[in-house]
Amino acid sequence: MICVLAGGVGAARFLRGLIQVVPPAEVTAVVNVADDMVLSGLHISPDLDTVTYTLAGVNDTERGWGLAGETWHALEALRRFDPDAWFSLGDRDLGTHLYRTGRLAAGATLSEATAGICAGFGLEVSVLPVTDDPLRTRVTLATDDGAAGEEVDFQDYFVRRRHDVAVHSLRFDGADVARPAPGVLAALDAAEVIVVAPSNPLVSIDPVLAVPGVRQALTERRADVVAVSPIVAGRALKGPADRLLRELGHDPSAIGVARHYAEVAATLVIDEADADRAADVEAAGMRCVVAPTVMSTPERAAALAARTIESGRGHQAAGS
């Protein structure tokens, strides 16, 4: 069994590669839900949807999010009344939100709604929200002089402001009382290798680790935990991870990622472009594996997944 802590696009690509080299039924994805939002009454789970759409092979690879062959009639109609509507809701994507919201309104948990979506797509991978409880990343923007400014919802920061603003700090609202969703701790416990996917460490993985019990589960299994750096040559392949790392006091590099994950993971996979930082990663307390990490094709994603799993197993075999 393999358990993968997952955010959105990077994690989804990794998972898609992983099921080329591991039977899908042996994979559990524990997915961030702190990006979730309720918009116009609909419960939207961006990371869960990115993971399920990608695993189902129905994601739009060019746009990088949402469904392939999507249409935008609902959004166009909405903008007739509200020209400022800023969140892109595709028509087919709305079907997912309608289903999820309807299930939640009828008393189902987010796990149960997610299982229904996975069943609709015929997925064999177990896709679990990290928690069924409310967990929301709140972003305090930085003022011009670096002080704490307005606090906004994550999607307000990420989509509406296109993450093109300085961040002062983050907090995960609800993390203190959130409970791991059914199956999460069991999957971490049963996993031969636990992977921290190449997702944003601060806004995708940290909220997963913030759910009581998850960080501890990883710490206890540290030798079997392999993280994949989402930073290549000092830059995030997608999204604001590099800028956020810098603004929040981390080194925006594979080394910064190593320092951030050293407590929960024994091994870090870094890109070949960062091969010269391997010694620094080891100095930060992590075993370092150098591999091509840019998942520009499904084959490269599968190769990265194979190498990552191998690294976790190799580490165990070496007993280090």
Added chain:
Amino acid sequence: MICVLAGGVGAARFLRGLIQVVPPAEVTAVVNVADDMVLSGLHISPDLDTVTYTLAGVNDTERGWGLAGETWHALEALRRFDPDAWFSLGDRDLGTHLYRTGRLAAGATLSEATAGICAGFGLEVSVLPVTDDPLRTRVTLATDDGAAGEEVDFQDYFVRRRHDVAVHSLRFDGADVARPAPGVLAALDAAEVIVVAPSNPLVSIDPVLAVPGVRQALTERRADVVAVSPIVAGRALKGPADRLLRELGHDPSAIGVARHYAEVAATLVIDEADADRAADVEAAGMRCVVAPTVMSTPERAAALAARTIESGRGHQAAGS
């Protein structure tokens, strides 16, 4: 000023005709909201939407509801997860529901959300929900032996069961504490003629009259109130009005309609097909006007509207 109490399709066609013969800015529609429902988190107002879509000329005339040129991608996507999804949500229609729900979630009233929709369509008619408070028609189904059976939501009865079931009784949940929406009583007070549109008397007009203050306003203006019978030759042109009248103890005819409205309206417009019932309508206590009431073309709708308004004015002039 003309004020029209309105349900869905019949009222919308009448209103469309009315604005051919009266300046739209002089028309107020007071619309039933007891068919409203929250589905998958979205606030749906079927009668308000039928009225605004028809007045905007964007309604689907062939299907009889919803928007012309509609697509169904969201619904198809939803049915991948929930094959039993029974409420038809068109993609463009969803734009309306998203806007309304978003406004309500942000603290706006249903009146304000409706005004935003009307503004988006550039409508000059004032379209008012009869109330901003929750008002819901609840339908008690009849058992095989005519006793009270299960109580269901209106749309469960109307759409899911295609009104193909026997009804024992109706009630309007929330009617005791609902307040008329801003402008409703003023529009009734200021109207030269008040029209009760050819809508279902029991499930479209009765909930409007059930909002405290509305029935009384009509009773006080009775001489100026003209109702248009939705029953032609003993049958509803659309929907279950005839069956409901029968099952709930009324005569399913223009006479039954006359008896039902006699207290609130002085005049009833009945169809030429029912010309031989005119004396019975008068015996029921209403002045009777015979006219072609089947609005099969916009021209016929305009002619009916002209005749209806004329009847109200004529009545006043006659001082009867």
